[in-house]
Amino acid sequence: MSIAPRPPPADRAVALTPGAFSASIRPFAEALCVHADANKTAMLDRDALSQLRGLKKEMESVKERVEAVVKGTQARYGFAVLDDGREVFVPPDEMLKAFPGDRVRVCVRPGADDRPVAEIERLVDSPLGEFNGQCVRKGKALFVRPQLATLQRWLFLPPHARNGVKEGDYVRCAVLRHPIRDGRPQAKVLRVFGPAGTPGLENQFAMARHGVRTGWESTRERELSEQLKTRDPLADSHRLDLTDLAFVSIDSARTQDIDDALYAETTTDGWILYVAIADPTAYVGADSPLLPVVTARACSAYFHGDVVPMLPEALAQESCALTEDQTRPALVCKLAVADSGEIRDFEFHEAIVRSRAKLSYFAVDKYLSGEQDSLMSYASPLEALYAVYRALAGNREAEGLTMEERREHRWQLDDSGQIEQIEPGEKLNSQRLVEACMIAANRCAARFLAEHNASGPYISHPGFRRDRSDETRQFLERNLPALKEADPHTLEGYRAIFRALTTPESDLPLRAMINRLLTRATLSTKPAPHMGMVLPVYTTCTSPLRRAVDFLVHLQLKAILHERKPDLVHGPTLERVGAGLRAVRAATADAERWLAANFLEKRAAADPAPWPARIVHLSSSGFVARIDAWGLEGFVDLRKDPEKFSYDKWQATLTSKTRRFQLEAPVAVTLAGIDREGDHLARFLPAPGEGAL
Structure with a gap:
């Protein structure tokens, strides 16, 4: 029995061959594949996005957003200095967004080599104005x-x-x-x-660069004018009248702001020395709005061919300077000096004085050496002053230390303000005389302040650096074994070491070598030793027209004399004075380097022969040479030399296979060039054959 197949529905194909069947289902299969791939892709996309989100969160979690200060380098890159002290690399492209010194918001992230990298996101503050x-x-x-x-x-x-x-x-x-x-x-x-070549350019440019103020605001000048009109210190009944004493001033011939005058008389066992000091605080007191301006200026700035006075001319020259034949208010230090040069007693007075004469250093020196008698009318005070000076100097040499005297060089400028010639010179006995009397008065002022618990200002010199105590001990063991147990941080130990250095039993330049172990003097509100002077306490009071420290000392001395608490000086005040002093030093040094560079270029062009010099500073990178004839300095950079030099700090030498350079040794140099884009530093080269072993 056979069963006939059921007829297909009307909407289906009939009698499909295998090829036809495949062709008929391909669209359905492709659709199913596409649908499946879409589902798979969607699943993959969701996984990838989730992973990306996780990675992004992980990357964000390792980033750090903080504030930092941008630190530049000689190259295009820089560093971001974080508040916790870390330094993070800033790539060149990021450095383009900021100036060195800027405070910025940065994003710190891992770099390609796992080194942190800072990206600058926002500016917080820019000090560059x-x-x-x-x-x-x-x-x-x-x-x-x-x-x-x-x-x-x-x-x-x-x-x-x-x-x-x-x-x-x-x-x-x-x-x-x-x-x-x-x-x-x-x-x-x-x-x-x-x-370049504009007259006065070097000085004016340096003043502006370092913020040295050259004028006074009109409001301040009006305030000063009113004070000069309303105050008459000569009428103060408490002032001691010393106009009968034959004071004389000894200074440079061109000085106008004369701030000291001297008088001395002989006693049975020594001398009475009077140091009269100009008294600007008679007009500008502790409550004056001018005082912050004075402390900010810090000192008079002396440039070659230019002077920027600390005080206005109306005060410094017209009202306070101890001008010849003018009655002036003064703060007088009266000292009893023994034959031995010891200061037995002293006292300070607010007084009125009248200088009999303004004498130049040169004229007084000629008189003291017996070369001329044009000052015979002032013989009595000058002879007494010279005797006091010799006694004070002898005492200082016996009990303390004498300062190293560096050879002086006097610059003569032409009409365009450039150096025409430089002449060597020695310090005159008249200059030493004035210096000895000033130091004596300064010592008394420091003692007076300390005895009354005044808040300074004191000038301290810690001597040897505490952070180099081990190196100092090794230096003594190697070079001064007899003093290896001495304490260099005491006055006695310091004095013993430096006295031994003046007569060393060594061929090494020990006195010059030890300088790298010493600190600089600082200002303080508390009494502290001055190692360089070998004194338990020291300050300066003899130049209140030119130095803010001396001005402040006068205010403190007067507070004591009037039985008020001497607490007018504070840390911020001394910081302001210190900043002003640094600015003036930097400006004068800049201008001097520039003028010196111009002079050296001119001399080298006229005569390229090597200049005899001496090595005055030496480090691992090279040495500084000072030219004998002119006292001008330049740097010899041995890092660029074909030979490799090794630095020995204990011998103070730089040595290669064929050459050797030592501190304080003579060397002939030629001019290699001037750093005109920087600070006009002169670059020297050793002459051929110099330092040969």
């Missing part, structure tokens, strides 16, 4: 090249902010646009000093 530089050209555009050790990039000067500047001009600028947004900073010109 004004700066000095030189105008340079690139194509048609003008830029300023800042004279900043940490900032190597140029800043664009847009046309509207050029103030008539020309290529090559030295300028004072201000930041016009910070680079935080696009890395393209701009500046505007505030002042044009002119091109």
Whole structure:
């Protein structure tokens, strides 16, 4: 029995061959595959996104967003100094967004080599406001090249902010646009000093660069004018009248702000020495609004060919200077000096004095040496003063230490303000006389302040560095074995060491070698030893027209004399004075280097022969040589020498296979060049054959 097949539905194909069947189901199969792949892809996408999100969270978790200060380098990269002291690398592209010294918000993340990298995200504060530089050209555009050790990039000067500047001009600028947004900073010109060769350029540029104030605000001058009108210290009944004493001033012939005068008379067992000091605090007291300005200025700035006085001329010269034949208020230190040079007693007085004469150092020195008798009318005070000086100097040599006297060199400038010639000179006996009397008065002022628990200002000199005590001990064991047990941090130990250095039993330059172990003098509100002077306490009081420290000492001395508490000086006050002193020192040094560089270039062009010099400082990188004839210095960089030099600090030498250079040794040098883009440092080269072994 056969069964007939059931007829297919009307919507289905009939009698399909295998090929036809495959073709018919392919679209369905492809659709199913696509559907399955889509589901799989969707699942993979969800996994990948989840992984990416997890990775992103992990990456974000290792990032750190903190504030930091940008630190520049000589290269294009820099570092972000975090508040906890860490230094994080800043790539060159990121450094374009900031200036060195900027405080910024950074994102710290791992770098390619797992080293942390800082990305600058936001500017918090930028201390760079004004700066000095030189105008340079690139194509048609003008830029300023800042004279900043940490900032190597140029800043664009847009046309509207050029103030008539020309290529090559030295300028004072201000930041016009910070680079935080696009890395393209701009500046505007505030002042044009002119091109190289402009008379006075070196001094003016250095003053502006370091913030040395050259004028007084009109409001301050009006306040001073009112004080000068309303105060008459000569009418003060408490002042001691010393106008009958034949005071004389001894100073440079051109000095106008004369702030001291001297008188001495002989007694049966020594002398009475009077040191009269100009009294500007008679007009500007502790409550004066001018006092913060005085402390900020810190001192008069003496440039070659320029002087920036600490006090206005109306006060320093017209009202207070101890001018010849003018009655002036003064603070007088009266000292009883024994035949041995010991200061037996002293006292301070607010007084009125009248200087009989303004004598020059040169004229007094000629008189004291017997070369001329033009000052015979002042013989009595001068002879007594010279005798006091010899006694004080002898006592200091016996009980303390005498300072090293460096050979002086006097610069003579031409009409354009450049060095015409340099003449060597020695310190005159008249200068030593004045110095001895000033030191004596200063010692008394320090003792007086300390005895009354005054808050300073004192000048302390700690002597040897505490952080190099082990090295100091090794130095003594190697070179002064008899003093290896001496305590270099006591006055007695310090004095013994330096006295031994004056007569060393060694061929090494021990006195010069020991300088690297010493500290600098500092200002203090508490009494502290001055090792260099070998004194338990020291300060200065004899130049209140020129030094803010002396001005403050006068205020404290007067507080004691009027039975008030001498607590006018505080830490912030001395910090302000210290900052002002550093600024003046930096400015005068800058100007001197620039003038010296011009002189050396001119001399080298006229005569390229080597200059006899002496090595005055030596380190692992090279040495500083000072030219004998002129006292000018330059650096010899031995890092660039084909030979490798090894540095021996115990022998103070730099030695290669064929050459050897030692501290204090003579050396002939030639000029290699001047760092005109930096601080005008002279670069020297040793002459051929120098230092040969």
